[in-house]
Amino acid sequence: MTNRLAALRKARGVSAIDLAAQVGVTRQAIYAIEAGTYMPNTAVALKLARVLETSVEDLFSIEEETAPAETRAFEPLDDALRAGPGEPVQVCRVGRRVVGVSPARFPAWLPVADGIITAPGRAAIAKEPDDSSRLLIAGCDPALSLLARHARDAGVDVILANANSARSLEWLRAGKIDIAGSHLNDPIAGGRAFSVITFALWEEGFVVRRGNPKGILAAGDLANPRVRFVNREEGSGSRRLFNSLIAAAGITAANVNGSGMSVPGHLAAAWAVASDSADCCIAAQSAARRFGLDFIPLAGERFELVLHKKDLTRRAVQGVLEVLNRARFRRQLEMIAGYDVTRAGETV
Helix, strand or coil: CCCHHHHHHHHHCCCCCHHHHHHHCHHHHHHHHHHHCCCCCCCHHHHHHHHHCCCCCHEEEEECCCCCCCCCEEECCHHHHHHCCCCCCCCEEEEEEEEEEECCCCCCCCCCCCCEEEECCCCCCCCCCHHHHHHHEEEEEHHHHHHHHHHHHHCEEEEEECCHHHHHHHHHHHCCCCEEEEECHHHHHCCCCEEEEEEEEEEEEECCCCCCCCCCCCCCHCCCCCCCCEEEEECCCCHHHHHHHHHHHHHHHHHHHCCCCCCCHHHHHHHHCCCCCCCCEEEEEEHHHCCCCCCCEEEEEEEEEEEEHHHHCHHHHHHHHHHEEEHHHHHHHHHHCEEECCCCCCCC
């Protein structure tokens, strides 16, 4: 996306502060849009065009070709634990060497915490957190960690709670969390009291080992007694997809070896396949990428962020929603998770 915002703003003699005030965004957001690091949603783009007395097309244009991703040579930190194509990596220059480090496949560090529990419902806190900058988001999308990381740059401290879509929406309605992540696309979630924002479009499908040794391509293949399946818990979108697939294939859960065993979360399901505890699961493509597994797409879905409309004006919420339009965040979401971000930030 390229834009002529800075040139047109200056030509009209409008300062960044005045433009921000008229559009209803921060001055920093105006500068970020001009620098190409922040992509405005439809409403902001229309307001910018109206204030500057021009069209959205004159302000913004899409490049015909996407620049290829920059590549960088590295040597693996541990030759015995080489990661394969498609798996995430971080690179760091150490002296004259460029070293690639793959994330640990299981928790290797103590979790970030504010303190420790001293009694039921009581905790000793090392340092009192700034509640005004914190948001509690529940959901099952592995890519929410990318959102939390980028939100820190916006001064927002995102706390993530792992939960399936149904549980996340239940907590939101009970007032226990700020934002629920869901791919149930539940019409009840879009009631008058709630706003629904698109996070990304993704695909769910079969996650299998490299080369798909059991030849799993359709729901009927799960009835093969040699195929070990691992399910997701009740209330999850993956479990709902599993139920619909086997019903369409004319088989029951009793015909699927391991369907009664469930794990909490896309990464947990994919790890069962990666560790050879199962041959197949249903999970998001990002989970397959995390462990370098093969992915057979089954259904396209929209992962949503659901929140109370009254919270839309909170500074922390605005900071998170702005992240959804940042070019750098979107590029990471596309590259690392494999998601479609063309509608990220849009109100459903």
